[in-house]
Amino acid sequence: MTSRGPGKRVRKAPAERRHEIVATAARVGLTEGLECVTLRRVADELGVRPGLVGHYFPAADALVAEAFTGATMAELDGLLPEPPAEGDGPTPAGVLRRFFTLISGTEFDDVSRLWLNARHLSRYRPVLREHVVAQELLWCRRFAGVITDGTAAGEFSCPNPWAAAARVLVAIDGASTYINTSAEHRAEPIATMPRTVAEAELGLPAGALGPG
Amino acid sequence: MTSRGPGKRVRKAPAERRHEIVATAARVGLTEGLECVTLRRVADELGVRPGLVGHYFPAADALVAEAFTGATMAELDGLLPEPPAEGDGPTPAGVLRRFFTLISGTEFDDVSRLWLNARHLSRYRPVLREHVVAQELLWCRRFAGVITDGTAAGEFSCPNPWAAAARVLVAIDGASTYINTSAEHRAEPIATMPRTVAEAELGLPAGALGPG
């Protein structure tokens, strides 16, 4: 990809270089796993010497953590966009319908793998752990916000949006847990569960958040 | 632990040695993580040279996979014992009550970590992957068996035990996914969910599978 002859130096503004390092690390982490996010791997990807990446990230843990946050933050904004400050965005039910449609696609598989990856790796890497906790709470907060909006608009009936969001996320994360193993063996009962749980939590009839 | 002077050799029957290697690997994997299951680590634990472990497991992947199966198999038998061939064991509802009580305890945390660990690692290690798939299906089958028994006995009402078991396991695995990260931040809504899902799936009133 990015290759140039040896010795030829390209000097960039620190902010720009740092940003492209994190972006590359996020891409590697998302597609190949966070343990592939190493100084050498990212450097190769950028056509740069490992020492340079080490210069921006003296501790490799920080790079892995930022890679995770970068990838999941982008994904969250794609799945559950923050509602516009004022005026009329899409209806909460519409937002959720779109959300459940998107996470059913195979494009979401890499994201499932990334979360699984990060949650396990957090056992050993405290810096990553903090980032994962922050993202988990952010996703929950974002989802709870949609529920709150929908309840205010009379679309949903939900006494405790935060707890309901947490439970829907349990279903989503539980269903995506098998992504590397027996997912296809039990596809049918598993895949439909998150949407069903959401409908139950929001007091909606079965199928209300379904496609079409 | 097991230490003896250098050079002193203890020669054991292959079956016995192999068994103690797997048992040690299972213990290390359960308490410290499957990436700590290395030839050297297991050898140190046994007071033996790394080459010996390598002799029994020419590929380290196989050792990790067997360590996982050993640990989860023991756990399953502790949580959901296979019913006696004939005669009267405990009632299915009683079995499930006991099950949900046990997985609520902190002793189950290591098991949660192990599953998370194994499911991620399966991404890279095909041998482990097969073992994890087998265990996932076994747990599901075992759970479905209890549901089937309870339905036959008139305790439960469940049209599809296999699918119901799969969904309850989604709730359990989803709830335990946060064990290394934000588990304690959202303990309340998350911890109660598996039992609630089970009660709904089995047509039981809320709290029917609760403690006491």
Added chain:
DNA sequence: TGATTTATTGGTCACGTACTCAATAACATT
């Protein structure tokens, strides 16, 4: 234009891993 800062290079270091293989010693068999 000359001086200064610093982004970038290139190399080294110690560590831990799996894997290989010849030599050895404990056991079993005759």
Added chain:
DNA sequence: AATGTTATTGAGTACGTGACCAATAAATCA
């Protein structure tokens, strides 16, 4: 008691990792 089998050792290779540091060249500033 001698022999054969093999479980076990000990040393070695090759690889990938994070961390460290002096030298260098590109950009900026005086």
